[in-house]
Amino acid sequence: MSFSLIPALELLFTDQRVRTDADTLAHYGLDWTRIYQPAPSAVVFPKCIEEVQALVRLANQHQIALVPSGGRTGLSGGAVASQGEVVVSFDRMEALRDFNPIDRTVVCEAGVITERLQQFAQEQGLYFPVDFASRGSSRVGGNIATNAGGIKVVRYGLFRDWVVGLKVVTGTGEILSLNNGLIKNATGYDLRHLFIGSEGTLGLIVEATIKLTRAPKALSVMVLAVPELQGIMQVFNTCRHQLDLTAFEFFSEKALKHVLTRGHVQRPFESESPYYVLLEFENQGVTEQELALQLFEKAVEQGWVVDGVISQSDAQAQALWRLREDISESIAPKKPYKNDIAITIANVPPFMQALDAVLAREYPDFEVVWFGHIGDGNLHINVLKPDELAMADFVSRCQQVNQWVFDLVRQHQGSISAEHGVGLTKQPYLGYTRTAAEIALMRGIKQVFDPKGIMNPGKLL
Amino acid sequence: MSFSLIPALELLFTDQRVRTDADTLAHYGLDWTRIYQPAPSAVVFPKCIEEVQALVRLANQHQIALVPSGGRTGLSGGAVASQGEVVVSFDRMEALRDFNPIDRTVVCEAGVITERLQQFAQEQGLYFPVDFASRGSSRVGGNIATNAGGIKVVRYGLFRDWVVGLKVVTGTGEILSLNNGLIKNATGYDLRHLFIGSEGTLGLIVEATIKLTRAPKALSVMVLAVPELQGIMQVFNTCRHQLDLTAFEFFSEKALKHVLTRGHVQRPFESESPYYVLLEFENQGVTEQELALQLFEKAVEQGWVVDGVISQSDAQAQALWRLREDISESIAPKKPYKNDIAITIANVPPFMQALDAVLAREYPDFEVVWFGHIGDGNLHINVLKPDELAMADFVSRCQQVNQWVFDLVRQHQGSISAEHGVGLTKQPYLGYTRTAAEIALMRGIKQVFDPKGIMNPGKLL
Known part of the structure; x- marks a missing residue:
């Protein structure tokens, strides 16, 4: 008896959760790279871990390639399905649950949107610090699969640093509950860290326990005009001895010009300079603003910096951030x-x-x-x-x-x-x-977790 | 022609760096567990990575079991050699080099003693925050192999969080340079994190690039008497919303009695209580001490805490730490x-x-x-x-x-x-x-890195 893919999927995913119409295939077959031709066989929308497991078992029996799909905001084609794969969308798995105020953890299904997690943390008087431009579309599972970074890494680290538990379905259909929200756990290889950044090639990330933290107190933003590259390093080194930097970003005059051309924001000060840095720091006490001004004066004396501005309100801080955050959008037409x-x-x-x-x-x-x-x-x-x-x-x-x-x-x-x-x-x-040698070892690991080679094939390795 | 182990080792390790005398075998065959009978065949003292690689290649050819040996301060027998293994001591690989003040990194050979790394950081006006009782004997390689934790994890995380580069020799004798000191690197499976905590079963850790950080400003220590377990959680939760805790430790009255019996330190206050917490926080500005006193008053009002003391000097802070840090030594005779x-x-x-x-x-x-x-x-x-x-x-x-x-x-x-x-x-x-399922996957990974099963056999798996 021959195997027929779509009816088999429809047995697992009832209520029209198998889609094969052209629009859906085109939409879910692409990420933000836009340079590939989407061509999946079908898109499925699991609602729970057991359905994901059943799908992976079916895929093993019939050698079906699976491509995980979060917010598809990736820029490297990791979520592209152009070879007749089945796309596994996590759009219907977006529950946030089991908030634990003592451990400051919350369990997120893979489809939780990054911004929703940030908002949830805020609602609890806490903070989820990993942040980047695609926050409104990207999803937790994809963030983990690519170990997302963004604009606060200098203080808060990468997505990796906030995952205290991870539930995955391996390429053979095993459900693993990795690390269970623990801070310390010295019981063998940390498979959680192996899955973080594995781009769906070892298995599907279905759920994560995410750590939250204390919200920062008032944040101040400075933008500085830096005439030479080496000055950026000096400013960085001096500032972080004194201030708890939450961001230290850089952009060129050329980048700034593209932002200014759109007319939404003003040049931060009169001086033009080949380079600018934007730094953000937390005002823990009453002394940081004063410290920042002293550092600014020192930087000017040393010739590292020729001009600068410091935010006096949250609105000003946000306006200064626009200079940096709007670059991508401003150059998109090019x-x-x-x-x-x-x-x-x-x-x-x-x-x-x-x-x-x-x-x-x-x-x-x-x-x-x-x-x-x-x-x-x-x-x-x-x-x-x-x-x-x-x-x-x-x-x-x-x-x-x-x-x-x-x-x-x-x-x-x-x-x-x-x-x-x-x-x-x-x-x-x-x-x-x-x-x-490393690539050969990675292939060996892939073979252990996904012997049939059905998990996001052709990606990464 | 039959293979003779000791002469073969002596070809690789000249200048009496192969030891087989009974004292050396007994010393290097045991860690702090003390419940095993040491019985290695030999102890070797490599001076560089290439010698380690040559040893592993020899071990592969002749199926020789290798046991890595750092400070042997482990409490689980991970460094025990009781089956005729060859012990690979890193005592002669203790160079600290390539300090980079911009990246705040330093390269440590596997044999660098933890306390030496801490001192080195201090000499540079920086800080290495992972700290534990065996700091004077434990070595960087062993700390990484077990992902050491200790008393500052609540603020600074585990040893894992400070390793930005790792050089290892795999079970097949490949030298891998993992991550090269980068903060961000999304290029496939992070083998560095796989080696951290692998207890020498995948290969030998020979060198690490360690991140340093800003030294904390003045630290204050509080010891509080807490009558009920649940109160500890309340104190913890309240404090960390307001203060940047660098430690939050706990001990029982029974533990305290053992420390006091030795007569080196005094009871911190008159009240006796079944439980005590010791918390340490950083004085970033001028307000933290005041905040801490407010928190103390609130905790007393709520009945979570019945008595307490806060350090007024570094000497007092150190004396308070003794109450917690001397417990292990005080109960050792038992x-x-x-x-x-x-x-x-x-x-x-x-x-x-x-x-x-x-x-x-x-x-x-x-x-x-x-x-x-x-x-x-x-x-x-x-x-x-x-x-x-x-x-x-x-x-x-x-x-x-x-x-x-x-x-x-x-x-x-x-x-x-x-x-x-x-x-x-x-x-x-x-x-x-x-x-x-996890253990089976770990065995599969072990097989990829160490197909002959010669790296610390019998440990972990």
Whole structure:
């Protein structure tokens, strides 16, 4: 008797939770990369862990490839289904439950939207600190699968640091409850950390126990004009000895110009400068503002900084954040080719200088917009498409640029993907950051968890 | 031609760095558990990574079991060599180098003693926050292999959180440089986190890049008398909303009595109480002391606390710490049988009540001394040997007690080893915390990294 996929799925997912219409397939087959042709066989919407398990068992029997689908805000094609896969959407698994005020933990199903988790924490008088631009669409499961980072890492770390328990369905259909919300647990390999950042290739993340924390007291924002790269490092080093920085971001004058062009925000001060830093700190007591002003004066004396502004209200702080946060949207019409690389913080100036020189020499017609989370050594390199260049030609030329970028990344012992994952777009370049031995070991681990190779095949490895 | 172990080792480790004398074998074959008979074949002292790699290759060819040896301060037998293994001591690999003031990182060879790392940080005007009683003997490699915790976890996390790069030699003799000091790196499975806590069963940790941090400003210590368990939770919850706690420790009156008996320290105040908490917080500004006093008054009003004291100087703070830190030494003459369990923080009172009831019923002649890192849900349960009971009988009865303890741990979804690892002593009980499916997956991973099974065999799995 031959196996028929859709009826088999419909037995598991009743109430029209198997979708095969063209719109749904197109919508759920793509993430934010937009450069692939979506072509899944079906999209299913499980409501509980047991349904996910039943699906994985079916997929094992019949060698069905599964692609997990959260908010699909990824930029590396990790959630793309273009090979007839079945997409497993977590849209119907978005319960938040079992809030524990003593442990400050809450259990999130994989489909909980990041912003909902942040709001929930706020409703409890607490704080969930991992934050990034796609907060309104991205979902907890996807955040964990890619170990999301964002704008508060310098103080609060990565998504990894907030997962105290993880429930997964492995490639063989086993349900694992990993770590159960414990802080300390020295009983063998921490499989939780193996799943974090595994991009759905070992199994499906179905639920997480997330730690919350004390809400920060009043936050102040400073924006500083920094004439030289090395000055950024000096400012960073000086500030964090004195202040509990919650963010330390960087952007170039070119990036700022794109934001100002939209007309939503004003230049923060008259001086123009090739680089700017935005730093945010917590006012724990009454002394931080004063300290910040002293640091500013010192930075000006030393010539690291030529101008600056400090927020006097939450509204002003938010307005200053716009200068940094609106960059991506402002350059979107220029179809930027994005790279998201990481190096050690000390390597930021030499890396940027080397890359600027290469790009100016090899690609003088490309405008390169720099910004990033410099407190984490994480740079977003956006190459803007010249208006006259066709999209396909532009992408093809940018893929040539990749070789230059990634060669420099390797020379500086950096990472070709700081927080966007590997997915499809970075998979050919994985060897720039990980050795052949490491990749072979990763394949061995994949084989242990997913012997049939049905979990997000073709991604990462 | 037959293989002869010692001459082969002597070819690799010149200058008398292969030792087979009885004293050395006895010394390096044991950790702090003291209940095993040491019987290694030899002890070797590599000076560099390449020598470690050559040893592992030799061990692969000739199926030689290797046991890594740091400070051997473990309490679970993870570093015991009692089966003719070759002990790999990291005593000659204790270089600290490549301090990077911008990234605040330093590269440590596996043999660096914890306290040396702390001192080094201090010399740079920085801070290495992971701290525990064996700081003067334990070594970085062993700390990483067991993911050490200690007394500052509530603020600063575990050893895991401070390892930004890791160099290992796998069971097949591959050298891996994992993560290279990066903060963000989303390029596949984080093998660094897999090695942290793996107790030497996947390979040998040879070097780590360790992150340092800003030194805390003045620290204050409070000791509070708490009549009821539930009050501890209330105090904890209230305090950490207002103060940046750097420690939240707990001990019982029984534990305190043992410390006071030695005559080195005084009772902190007149009131006696079944439980005490010691909390430490950072004085970031000028307001924390005042806040702490307000919190104390509130706790007294609510009946959570009946008495208390706050340090007015560093010397006083250190004296108060003695009340908690001297417990282990004070009860040592009573040959305590130690358990080190973790549960979620909210589960501490019900767990303790349930265990107290069981122990009082089943083992009325045993004195049980409780203390622990309650802010992490980590309890040290010390059963003292009655004077009249022979040691062997005592251990055998305690192993019966284990069933009761671990049954309760499992019921509360806790961990049978919070920070001491599994090693030999907890290996028979691993199934109380990890499922059969998890253990099977761990074995699969072990097979990938150590196909010949030569890395610390018999430990953990």
